[in-house]
Amino acid sequence: MVYLGVPDYCVILATMIIPVSVLLYLNGFYESSTNRYYKAAQSMTLFPVSASLAMTFYADVMILLQTTLLTEVYSHGTLFIVVIVTKFISSPVQSFVLFPVFYNVSQICNLTSIFEYLELRFNATIRLLYSFIYIVTYLIALGIILYTSAVLFDSVSTIPFYIVLCLLGLLCTLIATIGGLPAVIWNDVIQGLILLVVLMTIIIGVVINSGGVTAVWELANKDNRIELIKHDLLISTRHNVANLVLGFGLVHTIADINPMNIQRYLSLKTKRDAKLVTWVTIPMVTILFVCFAVAGLCLYAVYGHCDPQLLGRITNADQIWAEFGSDYFSGVPGLTGFVLMGVISGSLSIVPSGLLSLSALILEDFVRLVSPIFIHENEGALIGRLIVVLLGMATTGVGYLTYYQPWLLYGVSSVLVPCMWSMSSMFLLGILAPVTDCLSAGVGLFSCLVTMLWLGTGSVMFTHHKVPLYTDRCYTNGSAYPNDDISIESTSTTTTATGNPVSHIDDVNITGIDTIVSMSYMWRLLIGSAICITVSLVTAVISWLIRRFITQKTRAKVDPRLVFHWGYTYRADINDNWRNLMRTNHV
Numbered sequence: 001m002v003y004l005g006v007p008d009y010c011v012i013l014a015t016m017i018i019p020v021s022v023l024l025y026l027n028g029f030y031e032s033s034t035n036r037y038y039k040a041a042q043s044m045t046l047f048p049v050s051a052s053l054a055m056t057f058y059a060d061v062m063i064l065l066q067t068t069l070l071t072e073v074y075s076h077g078t079l080f081i082v083v084i085v086t087k088f089i090s091s092p093v094q095s096f097v098l099f100p101v102f103y104n105v106s107q108i109c110n111l112t113s114i115f116e117y118l119e120l121r122f123n124a125t126i127r128l129l130y131s132f133i134y135i136v137t138y139l140i141a142l143g144i145i146l147y148t149s150a151v152l153f154d155s156v157s158t159i160p161f162y163i164v165l166c167l168l169g170l171l172c173t174l175i176a177t178i179g180g181l182p183a184v185i186w187n188d189v190i191q192g193l194i195l196l197v198v199l200m201t202i203i204i205g206v207v208i209n210s211g212g213v214t215a216v217w218e219l220a221n222k223d224n225r226i227e228l229i230k231h232d233l234l235i236s237t238r239h240n241v242a243n244l245v246l247g248f249g250l251v252h253t254i255a256d257i258n259p260m261n262i263q264r265y266l267s268l269k270t271k272r273d274a275k276l277v278t279w280v281t282i283p284m285v286t287i288l289f290v291c292f293a294v295a296g297l298c299l300y301a302v303y304g305h306c307d308p309q310l311l312g313r314i315t316n317a318d319q320i321w322a323e324f325g326s327d328y329f330s331g332v333p334g335l336t337g338f339v340l341m342g343v344i345s346g347s348l349s350i351v352p353s354g355l356l357s358l359s360a361l362i363l364e365d366f367v368r369l370v371s372p373i374f375i376h377e378n379e380g381a382l383i384g385r386l387i388v389v390l391l392g393m394a395t396t397g398v399g400y401l402t403y404y405q406p407w408l409l410y411g412v413s414s415v416l417v418p419c420m421w422s423m424s425s426m427f428l429l430g431i432l433a434p435v436t437d438c439l440s441a442g443v444g445l446f447s448c449l450v451t452m453l454w455l456g457t458g459s460v461m462f463t464h465h466k467v468p469l470y471t472d473r474c475y476t477n478g479s480a481y482p483n484d485d486i487s488i489e490s491t492s493t494t495t496t497a498t499g500n501p502v503s504h505i506d507d508v509n510i511t512g513i514d515t516i517v518s519m520s521y522m523w524r525l526l527i528g529s530a531i532c533i534t535v536s537l538v539t540a541v542i543s544w545l546i547r548r549f550i551t552q553k554t555r556a557k558v559d560p561r562l563v564f565h566w567g568y569t570y571r572a573d574i575n576d577n578w579r580n581l582m583r584t585n586h587v
Contacts, residue, residue, distance in 0.1 A: 050280040143398020152318055173392030
């Protein structure tokens, strides 16, 4: 592996500093109120918010997979790209049912934290519990993402890991602290464009030097890397079409109701834009994910039969970015550093967005509740900035801890992230099921939490095999790249990853309760949501029967602005248009 040179460092610094400088110049420190700082004073337009939501979708995938999408395609094949189809499932539900309710509530009560809705709809206990779990989970996830970028940079740099980690954490904190939501959204746009250019650079470079698109495709197809349909219905199968569409697709429709996304929806100028933005996001997500899939196949064409992790050249699968950049583009000054920006740009997009949303949650859900005095708008923005700084330090600390105890942080994240996604069903219940109340919601939330913690803790004992990687086409220097006078040496190695302390599902005879515990995390998402919804509805019906026939008490009515009324909005629009037409004809 070739280490970074001066041109590479210059490219990396320019790619990081120039966009940040532009953002700070455009947005500056003028966000002096919480409305401007957290919601951009409802001044954002459709394109930047759509691009930001596309990057947020990539962030959700990256947090759920605990790796980059490029590494996922390289290690497991293209099957995960099927999740693009789920956007066509989630967009209509979000556009016409879920997000308009939050937009209306925001206009009424100046909604800043999405969990304020849970207090309005149910009670403060559910709001605080869910908010606390979300903050802890996302803080760990952001720390892992920061660690991924830092350890990748450290593998090809002489700069110590902790310095790289601190610099990345400082830069992410700076973007979120000074610029506020406008800077974060435009930062997502810039980093997304950088990511696309890096992916296209990888694709073009490999295609030109590997004999064309046909050669890349034939190798990937021969080794079963191209897979878009998998009918295996075993619950222990990591990914198949069923669990990707039902598990990821249906649950992500609900889990998309999260603080980061709601912040962006509420920053739009009009309700019409809030409905359109989910549709505009679809082509952006499709382009991004297809580029990831093709780039992953290109990396497989280079390293699939000379895997650097099996050879001990890298210790982390995500370091394949650095290995490729230093090996493939080392002859072009600065290009290795630019390829590294593919991972770093992801962190520079995801981490500031997460810090800002977590700051809003802590300010609204905890600080304002315990503060003995009223916090004004200007004071709220200042306190929010201080919280972002503290969160940035905490995220950097989590990244540093992950460097020394990766199994602990990855294990906690693999348990809490699916749990957090399943708990999002509370919003669906609140919006679509007026019969639910605080009691039924609390019972459903508790049942979901217990079940998901049990399944998640048990699943840590198992892992899934990667699609086989090989070292049978390495050169005698142990690399996929020969020196001028070195010939190919076949090692015929077809083993997968080694040294993993957990059990591979394919290696053990699973019986009894292990059959459930070893299920794919995609099915766990669906089961957790189903338990939350079912238990809540059953409890609500039982509670209604008790009130109706035993206690003879009536329940407090639900505010109609907090629920979705089937057909009401559309009939109102039609009636308004009809009245306007009749009035025009009458005149």
